[in-house]
Amino acid sequence: MTLTYMNIMLAFTISLLGMLTYRSHLVASLLCLEGMMMSLFIMATLIASNTHFPLVNIMSIILLVFAACETAVGLALLISISNTYGLDYVHNLNLLQC
């Protein structure tokens, strides 16, 4: 495990922790989700470059496409929450309560 890979995995882990431990704003969670997607993309590209195996580049392209779709869905959810509540405070999201 070279240092670069460990660096990237550390960035991924920090973004994951950031997504799971957000305090009041939902957009923080979404930003960390983007960070996770970015670190994964960088890692895939580095693997393709370091192992001299250009065919693996397709994995990074597809990962980027799906990350973009997911970002769009996340932003749509954020917009709808912001429309009904005015802000994206997490303690507003209590519709699941019984």
Next chain:
Amino acid sequence: MIMHTPIMMTTLISLTLPIFATLTNPYKKRSYPDYVKTTVMYAFITSLPSTTLFILSNQETIIWSWHWMTTQTLDLTLSFKLDYFSMMFIPIALFITWSIMEFSLWYMNSDPNINQFFKYLLIFLTAMLTLVTANNLFQFFIGWEGVGIMSFLLISWWHARTDANTAAIQAILYNRIGDIGLILAMTWFLLHYNSWDLQQMLALNSNSNSLPLMGLLLAAAGKSAQFGLHPWLPSAMEGPTPVSALLHSSTMVIAGVFLLIRFHPLMETNTMIQNLTLCLGATTTLFTAICALTQNDIKKIVAFSTSSQLGLMMVTIGINQPYLAFLHICTHAFFKALLFMCSGSIIHNLNNEQDIRKMGGLFKTMPLTSTSMIIGNLALTGMPFLTGFYSKDLIIEATNTSYTNAWALFITLIATSLTSAYSTRTILLTLTGPPRFPALTYINENNPALLNPIKRLTMGSMITGFLITSNIPPTSPPLPMMPLYLKLSALCATALGFLTALDLTLMTNKLKMKNPSQVFKFSNMLGYFPTTIHRTIPYQSLLMSQDLALLLLDSTWLEKSMPKTISQAHITTSMTVTTQKGMIKLYSLSFLIPLTLALFLMM
């Protein structure tokens, strides 16, 4: 040969002549009311030899005249039963009707429809005599319904007055509830005894069944205003005073008691029905006597007095003394009609004032009316050797020596003392003291049309008790010996009530009237019975029918059975089962737990 049968039929048929006269050539030369009155007088006179011959021979007659209809199993004929009950009752009814018709010549003198009034009275009399002489239940039912309908027409005589219309409808409704019982009894007799003839029904009393007798008891309770079906009788005082005197004191209201007397062979063996009759009659007599104590309308006091005496008649039937009850019917008719006629005289002379708090001082201005009123009240309370004594005292003696329900007998005695209490109150407030009516009232009772009937009925109230009891054939075994205190109990109860009422009235005459107590209000509002029952029962019935017809189908089948039930079931179950509280941060934090666990486990 005993001729009393054709003479009696002449009597009955001659009563129908004035009715047919109105159909053919009305109102020829003399006035129609006068014609009707003299017809009834001649009918009374022709019925007297018939009754006398019957008393002499003690031979009852049954006349089967016109064969009307035959079904598979039932013959219906027009049959008249001239036995002890009908032969004794017919002259009395005719005498009282004659007196009342002469009285109403004076009372309804200014009425433009006086001819119609007399025709109604005559049709009522015909229906009543049909009821009394009926030998089969079908003819009895015709008479029963006839008196009900004539009661309706006569109570609502002044039909522009809403209270009169309400009272007439009330009378019809309460009588209808009683008719259910009568029709039940008729149906049972038709199915089981296969006949509506009294001879066949009364002969087959081996094992008497309770169901038809309960039906007859319900019919008697409806027609004779027993407790539970009693409010129509005080309300029926909306009719003119002659109507009250004839129908609702002497003749119509005793039809129920008469029915039970006719069926006494069936009731002899059934002790449960006798007990029910006894308790119902005792409750009625006490309750209506309590209500009569605080009424302020003179006609209502006499109406409650009638109701109380009807309860007493039911008590007599309850102790298995039908002949005594019949004797009380005959004697009661005299003094009650007299009391109503005196009330009518007072009311008309005081310019239609019916409130006893606004009468007074009538001794000097209306001597004959006052005297007759006092004699009538004394006869009612059972003053020794006036008319009421011969029946009422015998009844109290019979109750004291009979082996039945002591509570019912005790409250009958209380009702006896209350009878004399309210009679005393009536006399003291209407006749004595200073006059409380306006000074320029024209009081004049010097009209023979008014005075002659009152005089006749006063003489009747005094001597008929003696005449009847000394001339009737022996009917039931005489009462055994009893101790002196039991023999005097009725007299003591009456005297107690009289003295208490006299003392209380004279002592509290000049005191300031305080707010009425709860007991006073109970008595004055008739026990709150009409107040609670008359609105509640129809309202609940209408509400139930509206719900059943309109609400039930829609709300149940379209909403509650499928959709709302499912959604409600889901919501309640998920609320009980779920643990979700919507704590998103905690849930996302919990993602870390498996990660750390995996990390540590792999180490």
